[in-house]
Amino acid sequence: MEANLSGFNIDAPRWDQCTFLGRVKHFFNITDPRTVFVSEQELDLAKVLVEKSRMGVVPPGTQLEQLLYAKKLYDSAFHPDTGEKMNVIGRMSFQVPGGMIITGFMLQFYRTMPAVIFWQWVNQSFNALVNYTNRNAAFPTSLRQMALSYFTATTTAVATAVGMNMWTKKAPPLVGRWVPFAAVAAANCVNIPMMRQQELIQGICVKDRNQNELGRSQRAAAVGITQVVISRITMAAPGMILLPVIMERLEKLHLMKKVKMLHAPLQVLLSGCFLLFMVPVACGLFPQECELPVSYLEPELQDTIKAKYGEHVPYVYFNKGL
Structure with missing residues (x-):
């Protein structure tokens, strides 16, 4: 599993963005209101995991579900251009x-x-x-x-x-x-x-x-x-x-x-x-x-x-x- 995840493209969309249904599924994921209540510490850990995955360095024992959830938190809370954490109300x-x-x-x-x-x-x-x-x-x-x-x-x-x-x-x-x-x-x-x-x-x-x-x-x-x-x-x-x-x-x-x-x-x-x-x-x-x-x-x-x-x-x- 770890060998496979090391080459995993975390930025690739999970759903086809050329279709309306695929885009809706994508936004259902990243606009999930439950992510508002995730702690600052968990958000920071998600960012670290996403950045490591982009470099091809996946921590031992990491599961695919953990990577996908980390990307969900990252997309919901961090600015796509700057990577800075956005204020809660503006997300x-x-x-x-x-x-x-x-x-x-x-x-x-x-x-x-x-x-x-x-x-x-x-x-x-x-x-x-x-x-x-x-x-x-x-x-x-x-x-x-x-x-x-x-x-x-x-x-x-x-x-x-x-x-x-x-x-x-x-x-x-x-x-x-x-x-x-x-x-x-x-x-x-x-x-x-x-x-x-x-x-x-x-x-x-x-x-x-x-x-x-x-x-x-x-x-x-x-x-x-x-x-x-x-x-x-x-x-x-x-x-x-x-x-x-x-x-x-x-x-x-x-x-x-x-x-x-x-x-x-x-x-x-x-x-x-x-x-x-x-x-x-x-x-x-x-x-x-x-x-x-x-x-x-x-x-x-x-x-x-x-x-x-x-x-x-x-x-x-x-x-x-x-």
């Missing part, structure tokens, strides 16, 4: 416990203006930390950029929520319950591009199939960021669209009318159920390693690639981020 594995609390309370307390403003602010603060934690390390984000992104996204979310709340006052109650989702979707369209604006300005590194760098492309950056925005909105959509319908019906039941204090905890719990499945599904919508035809890139970059490789490089590849 994708914290999306379920963190997101369920915020989403549940946003959906519960949507009637009063102070509550709307407070919970939209909390949600955007959470999103800003997640975006910063999972940022592309090749593009350092300045404090000014982070502050501007945070302020713009929060203002957009609050303005959307407040404006739609006023607009839907005479609408059916269910319509008012959908206001938080509209605010979240609008804020995502602002927050993510703002936080990753350097990629749009400078372009993102594109490579050939053999990982040879070919140049930087702003068009590729725009594609990657658009996919991330779609994924984040999809992540929130089922819970924030279907849960209000469910709660609208449940609150008409005699038991629910008697125990109103249980409404908020129930929404939090149901939000968690939605997110448990939607986080990996949304992350798996698009391949992590994007593929673009050379013909889609900027004309000058196309010319550079064709001058060097001719027609032998029909596609370029890049990491879209999360």
Whole structure:
């Protein structure tokens, strides 16, 4: 077993990343919320084991299951570019416990203006930390950029929520319950591009199939960021669209009318159920390693690639981020 493990490629995906199901399985593994509760010491030991495996030095007695679990912990807690341990709240594995609390309370307390403003602010603060934690390390984000992104996204979310709340006052109650989702979707369209604006300005590194760098492309950056925005909105959509319908019906039941204090905890719990499945599904919508035809890139970059490789490089590849 040890001889076999010494040549084991720990960075090779366990599931086919060219298929949607394979990507979902991959993200189910690394966004597992249980990894949030793993001790710092165990995470550090997992990192050591992963790094040793990469060097081809597997400790005697190590089993395949131990290596796979160590890689799961490593992927969930350490930044893929820098190898640094990420803060707990910003990890994708914290999306379920963190997101369920915020989403549940946003959906519960949507009637009063102070509550709307407070919970939209909390949600955007959470999103800003997640975006910063999972940022592309090749593009350092300045404090000014982070502050501007945070302020713009929060203002957009609050303005959307407040404006739609006023607009839907005479609408059916269910319509008012959908206001938080509209605010979240609008804020995502602002927050993510703002936080990753350097990629749009400078372009993102594109490579050939053999990982040879070919140049930087702003068009590729725009594609990657658009996919991330779609994924984040999809992540929130089922819970924030279907849960209000469910709660609208449940609150008409005699038991629910008697125990109103249980409404908020129930929404939090149901939000968690939605997110448990939607986080990996949304992350798996698009391949992590994007593929673009050379013909889609900027004309000058196309010319550079064709001058060097001719027609032998029909596609370029890049990491879209999360």
